[in-house]
Amino acid sequence: MQRTIYILLTLLALLMLYPFWNALVISFNLGSDTALGGVTLLPRAFTLENYYIVFQDDRLLNSFLITILRTLSGTALSVFFTALLAYGMSKKTLLFRKPYMVFFMITMFFSGGLIPSYLLIRSLGLLDTFWVLIIPGIISVWNMIVIRTFFSALPEGLEESAKIDGSSNYGIFFRIVIPVSGPVLATISLFTAVSYWNDWFTGAIYITKDHLLPIQTLLRQVMNSNIMTQIGSSNAIALDHMNRNRTITTKSLTMATMMIATIPIILTYPFLQKYFVKGVMVGSLKE
Known part of the structure; x- marks a missing residue:
């Protein structure tokens, strides 16, 4: 029975992995050869031309940098403020604790709507700024619930001992609670x-300014338009190379762009895997 489960899970994993692998293979294959069909598991005509053209586009490199800065700063700020909120909500002595929790949970199922949200962002002066990519999603109620559950399970003796030693609430949070919350914070960070x-x-x-577009938004624009006028349009060397080399096709460039946008975040998982399992188990516990 156990062997059957392993086989089924392996087949399921391969089924999910194949589309990604096929896109990776196509990104390393000549576009003209890919157009003939039959490119599945290995490149039939290996080339790096697709990536050469893509990396010549200044907008892509700028979007890649914007996305990295957004991810790093957004993750740090989000985890910090979410943990602060979760710490307060984990206290049974908090006045109106349950009404607050109901209020937070309502926002998980109902939003203010796209137009009111846009008007709010505009009134705050956040349109076409870097911070509009971070602030709207800085607090996640779901993540707060997971962290709160972990904080609630911590022994009360830890905080009581710290209070006896004269530590403040902020001191307890930063010097005791945060250091022992590595698994759940790593999971939420991921x-x-x-x-x-x-x-x-x-x-x-x-965002309407090209220099502030995240790479995923740029990728969507590229896939929804004529990629030959999008990729490399800001670089004369790339344009000349494309005009002379007719082996480049829309599909091959799209797959190369997709890999550049996807692989970096995938590479972070192995470093956080040991925390990921622990954090998911913590989040499954009820208070």
Whole structure:
């Protein structure tokens, strides 16, 4: 029975992995050869031309940098403020604790709507700014609940001992609670980083300046338009190379761009894997 489960899970994993692997293979294959069909598991005509053209586009490199800065700063700020909120909500002595929790949970199922949100962002002067990519999603109620559950499970003796020694609430939070919360904070950091990295909608709605577009928003624009006029359009060397080399196709460039946007966030998982399992188990516990 156990062997059957392993086989089924392996097949399921391979089924999910194949589309990504096929896109990776196509990104390393000549576009003209890919157009003939039959490129599946290995490149039939290996080339790096697709990546050469893509990396010549200044907008892509700028969007890549914007996305990295957004992910790093957004994740740090989000985890910090979410943990602060979770710490307060984990206290049973907090006045109106349950009404606050109900209020927070309502926002998980109902939003103010796209138009009111846009008007709010505009009134705050955040349109076409870097901060509009961070602030709207800086607090996640779901992440707060997971962290709060972990904080609630901590022994009360830890905080009581610290209070006897004269530590303040902030001292307890930063010197005791945070250091012992590594697994859950690492897990929430992973969730938040993936969310910021993959978010294209915020950039599509609130950003009109090319130099502030996240890479996912740029990728969506590229895939929804004539890629030959998008990729390399800001670089004369790339344009000349494309005009002379007719082996480049829309599909091959799209796959190369997709890999550049996808692989970095995938590479972070192995470093956080040991915390990921612990954090998910913590989040499954009820208070």
